Amino acid sequence: MGRFNDTEAQSEAKVIHQEYKNILVNIATPWCFWCGRGLEHRPNGWFAPWLIERAHIVNKPRVEDRRAVILLCSWCHKVQHGEQLVLPGVKPSDLRPSLSNMLWLKKYFDPEYYDWNWLNRHSVGQLPAARCSRIALANYCSRRQPGTNPESIRA
16 A cells, blocks of 8 residues: 555656646746746847746745746846846846745736645745735736736836
């Protein structure tokens, strides 16, 4: 009986890892949950690879599970890690996604894989509530469509 349970657990682990790997493929048009940019919205002056990347909400320890990630463009992912990016002709965002913002983005844009209790169990500390910290940001996020140039919908 123990071998059956081990095999079942291994099979479930494979499915979880596959969902993590395939998040970029399983979302029809990969786009940044934070700024709305898609692969076609590479900023002028950005010479590094321009990607839509998995950004971990909880990463200590890092868990390769779709429940633990949101999608961010290369720019927003670097800013989320604390890098200060300035490009000619591009207004740097004064908003870095907070943990609370990232939880809200996960809940809003990937609800099937949002599980606050699971995330909290995999976090070093107690997670905050999932919320957008500013009403304007909430309105902006809720109006955004996948693959839309974010500059075209800013109020």
